[in-house]
Amino acid sequence: MTETVINITYFEHLLNPIYRRLLYIKKRYLVLKGGAGSGKSHWACQKILYRTMTEEHHRFLIIRKVKDTLRKSVFQLFQDYIIKWDLSKEFKINKTDMSITFRSNGNTILFCGIDDPEKLKSMEGITGVWIEEATELKMADFEEVDRRLRGIFNTYMQIILTYNPILKSNWTFLRFFTDITEQDKEDICVITTTYKDNIFIKNDKAYVRLLENYTGNNRTVYTLGQYGQLENAIYTNWRMIPDSEFPTTDEPIYGLDFGYIAPMACVKVVVDMEKRKIYLHEEFYKTRYTTKMFAEEMEGTGIETKRVIADSEAPDKIVELNDEYGYNYIEGANKGKGSVVAGIDFVNQFEILITESSQNIKKEIEGYERKKDRDGIAKEEPNKGVDHLMDAFRYVLYTIFYTEGVPYFYVAGQEENKEGEK
Numbered sequence: 001m002t003e004t005v006i007n008i009t010y011f012e013h014l015l016n017p018i019y020r021r022l023l024y025i026k027k028r029y030l031v032l033k034g035g036a037g038s039g040k041s042h043w044a045c046q047k048i049l050y051r052t053m054t055e056e057h058h059r060f061l062i063i064r065k066v067k068d069t070l071r072k073s074v075f076q077l078f079q080d081y082i083i084k085w086d087l088s089k090e091f092k093i094n095k096t097d098m099s100i101t102f103r104s105n106g107n108t109i110l111f112c113g114i115d116d117p118e119k120l121k122s123m124e125g126i127t128g129v130w131i132e133e134a135t136e137l138k139m140a141d142f143e144e145v146d147r148r149l150r151g152i153f154n155t156y157m158q159i160i161l162t163y164n165p166i167l168k169s170n171w172t173f174l175r176f177f178t179d180i181t182e183q184d185k186e187d188i189c190v191i192t193t194t195y196k197d198n199i200f201i202k203n204d205k206a207y208v209r210l211l212e213n214y215t216g217n218n219r220t221v222y223t224l225g226q227y228g229q230l231e232n233a234i235y236t237n238w239r240m241i242p243d244s245e246f247p248t249t250d251e252p253i254y255g256l257d258f259g260y261i262a263p264m265a266c267v268k269v270v271v272d273m274e275k276r277k278i279y280l281h282e283e284f285y286k287t288r289y290t291t292k293m294f295a296e297e298m299e300g301t302g303i304e305t306k307r308v309i310a311d312s313e314a315p316d317k318i319v320e321l322n323d324e325y326g327y328n329y330i331e332g333a334n335k336g337k338g339s340v341v342a343g344i345d346f347v348n349q350f351e352i353l354i355t356e357s358s359q360n361i362k363k364e365i366e367g368y369e370r371k372k373d374r375d376g377i378a379k380e381e382p383n384k385g386v387d388h389l390m391d392a393f394r395y396v397l398y399t400i401f402y403t404e405g406v407p408y409f410y411v412a413g414q415e416e417n418k419e420g421e422k
Contacts, residue, residue, distance in 0.1 A: 018197040019043040023050065026156040027189045028149075031176050033165045034193035035225035036211060037201050040162045044130050045077050047160070048109065051128065053090075055155050058107040060128045063120075063145055065136035066357045067113025071098060074132050075111050114141045115356070120148070127153050134161040136359050139171040165227040166366050173227055194225045206261045217367050218385030232370040232378040234344055234390075238352035240362065246270070246281050246355050253400060254283065254303055255392035256310040256330070258317050264289045265388035266298070267361065269396045271350075278350045280393055282358035291317045295325035309333050309395040333395035334403055341380045343398035350397075361389045 015023070016039050022030065032040040048060050062078075064070040075098050082091050082100075092101040098111035112120050114137055126148045131137065137145075149157050163172060176188055195201055195211055202208070217228040247270045257265045266284035271277075284298060298304075304327045310318050312332025321327040354361050368390050370378040382390075 015043060015046060016197060016199055018191070018193055022189070022191065023047060025189050026158065028158060028187045029176065029189070030158055030160045031172075031188060031190040032160065032162045032193070033172070033190070033225060033227075034197075035195055036164065036222040037195035037198055037204075037207060038193040038225060039198040039200065040193055041074070041077065041132060042081075044132070044160045044162050045074070045081055048128065048130055049078065049081060049085075051155075052102050052107045052109060053104075055107070056105055057154060058127045059125045060107075060109045060130070061123060061126045061145075061148065062109060062111045063114065063129060063131045063137075064133055065114050065141075065359055067098075067111075067116055068357065069359065070111050070113050070132070074130075078109065114145075117144070120144065123148055125151070127155065127157055129159040131159065131161045132163075133359065134163040134172055135166050135170050136362070137171070139175065142171065142175065164221050164363075165225065166221060166363060168227045168229050170227075177227075192225045194223065210261050214383075214385040216371065216383035216385070217369050218383060218387075221367060222386060228367060230367065230369050232372070234368045234370055234382055235348065235352060235365055237348060237350065238354060238365055240356050241279075241353045243281070243355045243357050245353070246279055247272070252306060253396050254306055254308040255389075255394070255396040256308055257388045257392040257395070258291075258311045258314040259388060260288060260290070263287050263360075263388050264294055265360075265392050266294075266303075267358075267389050267392045267396075269393050271397065271401055273401070276350045278347065278352045278393070278397065279355075280352065280358060280361055280389075281355045282361050282389065285360045285389065291320050292325075295321060295327075304328065307331075307400075309399045311391070311395070331399075334399040339398060340382065340394070343394040343402060344380075344382065346402040347394060347397050361393075364389050 019039070022043070032044065034040050048062075052058055052060065062070065062074055064074065078100055079093060082088060082093070090103055092103060094100075100109040101107070110123065112123070114120065121144070129145055129149055131142070131145065134142070146159065149159060161172065165172065176190060180188070195208060211223045214223050217230055220226050221228045250270045250272070252268045252270050255267045255269055259265065263285050264287075268281040268283050270279040272279070283301070283303070284294065304325070307329040308327065308331070310330050310332060312335055315332060318330050318332055322330050352365070354365070364386055367385075368387055369383055371381050371383050372378055
């Protein structure tokens, strides 16, 4: 291990200034809430790597709601930093078990999803925890994790929580911001950050514009990093279901919303017209992905043989997927004046069932709200913002199921004026 890696002066200059003092905070709960792009997850990874290299007898546990999303996000983030800091020879990475060991002192970093409760309960000797996207958990999940952190060790024990503060109804608000006593404050450190606190993102002008253009609840949460309070929710007719309850006997249809700075979002949809149920499963949700990268990652899923309803405002990307990557049934969504409101009204006639692993669908639907006029009265149209999966599944419902019951000349006539329709 090179000495400069663990030299504190060298290490500190790699951190966003707002987080540097938190390297020394030893309270049991370190609550990092904030907006998108604030760098809180990167800092949590950095702190745990630093403690792994500079302290003895550690066994860190990294948590997310769903194990598969943990593998693709935080586990990958640790690997990226190990490479970036030229530490590949110092760490042993077990990609099968999702564990990382620092060779010099034997400290380990373990990764576990809440959807694997038996494995979580069997873990002993945990000295520190990081819960990424903490709002995805339930209070009972957090309490189980909190119980894992016990015993007498030579170093302090701490749970780091990182998240966007979706709604005040979320357990994180109730646990860390409601009826907090002076004794509670002894154990809790809270910091709120935004993209303005991230020195590494200030030159990403396209991303900054995206955040600054948000309105309503999206602005409150993702731009300002404050807890949202949804007054005009668009969908209240939804609930989460186990992944195993997603229908396998019906042919799915896929909705696809293109993006690059904003996420490219793909959702698998099954509609039960008789029972008036919509089943949703998140297939893809990533930023800075080209059409080619999307096609490569989705290879083997079978989507190329299914019907896909995609954003018709990107016809070149539809052609690229069909002609270059073997997709057979991609078509542009029906759009036009009034199509968004009509699609939302149609969706509200169904119960929406979302698989437990589809956490980005959950996050979007929780924050999906109507615009307000100057007098604060709710309008029919939604606020634009973090709504990419909302658009994607609405494309399917409106294009295939709604327009089947509407005269063709009416739907086609909408195409004459589709400016501003998403």
